[in-house]
Amino acid sequence: MLFPLAKRSSVKQCANDILTTSLQGSDDNIGSAQETEPVSASRLLSTLAPVALYAAIWLALFLILRRVFVRKYQARSYLNTLKEEERSPQLPPGLFSWIAAFVKIPDSYVLTHHSLDGFLFLRLLKMAVITCFVGAAICIPVLFPVNITGGGGQEQLDILNLSNVSGTYWRYFAHTACAYVFFGFVMFMITRESIFYINLRQAFLMSPLYAKRLSSRTVLFTSVPEYYLHESRMRDLLGDHVKRVWLPTDTSELEEKVEERDKIAMKLEGAETKLCKLVNAAKLKAEKAGNSREEEMAEINGHGSTESGSVAARWISAKKRPTHRLKPLIGKKVDTIDWSRAQLEKLIPEIEKEQAKHRAADTKKVNSVFVEFNSIGEAQAAYQSLTHHQALHMAPRYIGITPTEVIWSNLSIKWWERVIRVIATTAFITCLVVFWSIPVAFVGAISNVQNLICIIPALSFINDIPTAIKGVVTGLLPVILLAVLMSLLPIILRMMAKLSGDPTKSAVELTVQNYYFAFQVVQVFLVATLGSAAASAVGDIVENPTGIPGKLATSIPTASGFYLSYFVLQGLGVVSGLLVGLAGLVIAKVLSKLLDSTPRKMYKRWISLSGLGWGTVFPVYTNLFVIAICYACIAPLVLLFAAIGMWFFYFAYRYNLLFVYDIDVDTKGLVYPRALQQLFVGLYIAEICLIGLFAIQLGDKSALGPFILMIVLLIFTFLYHASLNAALDPLLKYLPKSLEEEERRLLAAESDLPANERADAPTNGFEKAGAAEDGYLDPRVPPHEKPGMIKKFLRPDIYTDYPTMRRMVPRSFADPDALYAPEVERDAFFHPSVTSEPPMLWIPRDSAGCSRQEVHDTGKVIAITDVAAHFDEKNNLVWDPEAEVPIAEPKIYY
Numbered sequence: 001m002l003f004p005l006a007k008r009s010s011v012k013q014c015a016n017d018i019l020t021t022s023l024q025g026s027d028d029n030i031g032s033a034q035e036t037e038p039v040s041a042s043r044l045l046s047t048l049a050p051v052a053l054y055a056a057i058w059l060a061l062f063l064i065l066r067r068v069f070v071r072k073y074q075a076r077s078y079l080n081t082l083k084e085e086e087r088s089p090q091l092p093p094g095l096f097s098w099i100a101a102f103v104k105i106p107d108s109y110v111l112t113h114h115s116l117d118g119f120l121f122l123r124l125l126k127m128a129v130i131t132c133f134v135g136a137a138i139c140i141p142v143l144f145p146v147n148i149t150g151g152g153g154q155e156q157l158d159i160l161n162l163s164n165v166s167g168t169y170w171r172y173f174a175h176t177a178c179a180y181v182f183f184g185f186v187m188f189m190i191t192r193e194s195i196f197y198i199n200l201r202q203a204f205l206m207s208p209l210y211a212k213r214l215s216s217r218t219v220l221f222t223s224v225p226e227y228y229l230h231e232s233r234m235r236d237l238l239g240d241h242v243k244r245v246w247l248p249t250d251t252s253e254l255e256e257k258v259e260e261r262d263k264i265a266m267k268l269e270g271a272e273t274k275l276c277k278l279v280n281a282a283k284l285k286a287e288k289a290g291n292s293r294e295e296e297m298a299e300i301n302g303h304g305s306t307e308s309g310s311v312a313a314r315w316i317s318a319k320k321r322p323t324h325r326l327k328p329l330i331g332k333k334v335d336t337i338d339w340s341r342a343q344l345e346k347l348i349p350e351i352e353k354e355q356a357k358h359r360a361a362d363t364k365k366v367n368s369v370f371v372e373f374n375s376i377g378e379a380q381a382a383y384q385s386l387t388h389h390q391a392l393h394m395a396p397r398y399i400g401i402t403p404t405e406v407i408w409s410n411l412s413i414k415w416w417e418r419v420i421r422v423i424a425t426t427a428f429i430t431c432l433v434v435f436w437s438i439p440v441a442f443v444g445a446i447s448n449v450q451n452l453i454c455i456i457p458a459l460s461f462i463n464d465i466p467t468a469i470k471g472v473v474t475g476l477l478p479v480i481l482l483a484v485l486m487s488l489l490p491i492i493l494r495m496m497a498k499l500s501g502d503p504t505k506s507a508v509e510l511t512v513q514n515y516y517f518a519f520q521v522v523q524v525f526l527v528a529t530l531g532s533a534a535a536s537a538v539g540d541i542v543e544n545p546t547g548i549p550g551k552l553a554t555s556i557p558t559a560s561g562f563y564l565s566y567f568v569l570q571g572l573g574v575v576s577g578l579l580v581g582l583a584g585l586v587i588a589k590v591l592s593k594l595l596d597s598t599p600r601k602m603y604k605r606w607i608s609l610s611g612l613g614w615g616t617v618f619p620v621y622t623n624l625f626v627i628a629i630c631y632a633c634i635a636p637l638v639l640l641f642a643a644i645g646m647w648f649f650y651f652a653y654r655y656n657l658l659f660v661y662d663i664d665v666d667t668k669g670l671v672y673p674r675a676l677q678q679l680f681v682g683l684y685i686a687e688i689c690l691i692g693l694f695a696i697q698l699g700d701k702s703a704l705g706p707f708i709l710m711i712v713l714l715i716f717t718f719l720y721h722a723s724l725n726a727a728l729d730p731l732l733k734y735l736p737k738s739l740e741e742e743e744r745r746l747l748a749a750e751s752d753l754p755a756n757e758r759a760d761a762p763t764n765g766f767e768k769a770g771a772a773e774d775g776y777l778d779p780r781v782p783p784h785e786k787p788g789m790i791k792k793f794l795r796p797d798i799y800t801d802y803p804t805m806r807r808m809v810p811r812s813f814a815d816p817d818a819l820y821a822p823e824v825e826r827d828a829f830f831h832p833s834v835t836s837e838p839p840m841l842w843i844p845r846d847s848a849g850c851s852r853q854e855v856h857d858t859g860k861v862i863a864i865t866d867v868a869a870h871f872d873e874k875n876n877l878v879w880d881p882e883a884e885v886p887i888a889e890p891k892i893y894y
Helices: 005-025 041-068 097-104 108-113 116-148 156-160 171-206 231-238 252-289 294-301 336-359 376-384 408-412 415-435 437-446 449-455 457-464 467-499 505-543 545-558 560-580 582-595 599-607 614-630 637-659 671-700 704-733 738-751 766-774 789-794 822-827 850-858
Strands: 218-222 242-246 323-325 333-335 368-373 397-399 869-871 877-879
Touching: 041 560, 041 582, 108 116, 108 637, 116 156, 116 171, 116 614, 116 637, 116 671, 171 671, 171 704, 171 738, 218 376, 231 242, 231 368, 252 336, 252 599, 252 850, 252 869, 323 336, 333 336, 336 850, 368 376, 376 397, 415 467, 415 505, 437 467, 467 505, 467 614, 505 614, 505 671, 560 582, 560 614, 560 637, 582 599, 599 877, 614 637, 614 671, 671 704
Parallel strands: none
Antiparallel strands: 218 368, 218 397, 242 368, 323 333, 869 877
16 A cells, blocks of 8 residues: 555545646647637737747748758758759749749659659648638538527637537538538548559659669568578579579678678778878977977887878877777777777678678578569569468568668568567557556656655655756756657657568558557547547536536537647747758757768768658648548638648648758658548548537437438448548559550650650750649640649549659659669668678878878778868868769669
8 A cells, every 4th residue: 555545535636636737738739729718819819929920030040041051951952962853943042032933843843853752741731731721611601600600608719619509400400511511522532632642653663764673673572481591492483584582691790790890990080080180280280380390200209201100100199199998998098090900900801701601691591582573563463462372471572662771680570470569569559649648747747746746755855955956857857858758759659660570661651650640649639639628618517417418519619729729830830940940950060060070970961961751740740630620510710720730831841842851761652542541530530529519419309310410421431431442452552464554555655756755855854843743734645635623623533644644753864774783783682781891981181191191001901092071271171062072872773
């Protein structure tokens, strides 16, 4: 027993106080929709005004900073590490003149110069804006008059909600009719976008540039039985169309050696750079003093002019050379350069010998196999076929993966181990989603120390802490802890996805998308909304218990008052910060000064672009879309505010995708149909809420008809959802065989055209992208006569079909028949440690000649150069971003 009986009641009261406090103040989202008073227009404006001012300040800061820090805010226009076909057009440098040029760039430019995922993310945001505006046009003219005159006794903006309708039979039919029309429109949009995506994805993957890529022709088989872990048997099983087979091996020991080699190489590079800097500083100091210390330093060190390190010995004493201890604090101190050379001289031959064994598969194999086929059609046939007669063997299969996204440690997972992992991680994520409020509540409880002490008397020592420190604990600590807690969530979700057995980073992102969407709906939406309804109804329920059903009917809609400001607050506040990215700018500048001590580190930071993890980006905005759908017929004003907020997000992400972001993980657009499917969650929640609200009014039979009609709509939605999945799911996963014939027919038709009118004719990309999005401005092989806007919108199966979509995808920025060097294709799906070569060291050139001698001496052990970087007259390390960098690696389009 933790507490005496006499204290139980006080402990219970403290717990209630803590729970209430934490729900109300510990998180920006969870429990934040709590409303106890009617929402007035003046209150709404007073909430939005400071945020608008905040956003205006940040926008002004963005307009100024984008002109000064071009590398940060227009990186994709200037980085020479990007190919010309990947760059965005340069914008005018004026404060406002860039806006017109930015608006003229079509969204499809992201598709042709960035990624399919990025293009479809913008399309999701644009779809949300359009759907919300259409929903507002449907619901507001009908429901505002009905709600305002509903006689429910609400005040201020709450008279616009369903809660103001009371005991009037025919009025509820208006809400039901709007639900039928708007929810039907949402289902049409989901269907339309699914068809659009299927045709675009098919055109994207079947274009010559992508169809001939290695990833399009390679299938990964997991959970392969030991019998088939032989190249000859895999060829016998899969037929004559197999071009190459890779048998992954257990490389755990080799990985350790390669990591050690690279770590020592980087230590050597840092020591060489430090030595050159010390020598150059000594020489500059001597020249400034007007005397030379060469003879003096040579006598002190006793080195000859041809001996290793002799140049450095002329300028610095031996004890100033870079050193380190073999063990922290107590280890032997050694000369870093000499020690590193000796270690590398021993490690490099050992690693090369081990690598040869793994290339020949003369080591332990793991139960996965990569198989390359001659064509994408043959790869798809193998991918779609049932390969093994036993359940869960040689499955699941993956296609379209690149070597850089493989999670090699998951290739050794057996079929039964995968089942256990999936069950365990799913159970953990379910508990995390359901009970996430507990750690958040604890963090919130810290801000109320007395209640916390009430629950845990052992913490009473906090009262003895000095007031200043206590203020920090109760004020700043909860904010920091909550920020850390929320930042850990995506990390935890990705870790669980990897533990579940996903073998690629793209598969991990798709799994995380499901996890994070569940979290968003439960914790960010449902907990906030239901918590609001319960909190606002408590007072009146205590006084009038018999009025509970009626009070819930009026309280649930009033929670929408929070979302009126929530969308615009998110749009203005988050987007302004998203555009400026001040934290990233400051951190990059500070870290570059503190950490970038070698040319390699400076170069790596220069070429690095900000990235996006689609698994945690899509669910946030899908959930916002779900919230808008849920409140469409309950509080239609939310739709208008949602449209405005989502447009702000669209603008910010559009700019960043065009000029700032790069994408490390490419799902080939698979995140988009998953987000579309998740919108059905919004429809189900909205319909169930309306059924519940009408059910509350069944006591006086004032909502019997609408109640029955909403049940019918719920059943129809479920049946439509199931039918849509049954019809489209195979097309989302696989490429039909008929596409090969269709592609051959279209290519044959184009072969009769002049070279400048073919689909793969070279263009500057800008006009082609805009024309392709419209679909009918491009003179090359128009598949249809130009339709009207409404006809085109209503018939995506005709006017966004495969021949139309294939003109949107990039087709000509590389020769599809010469994508890879022979050795690149040969080594593609070996473990990176098997093909890893010793890194080339890059040190800066100094005026004393120390770097040239170090290049000569170290070059006997490992490749090293001192070109393209040097020390200036102030001994600062500099390099020319426009120069040819010796460690630059060409991008390989797997």
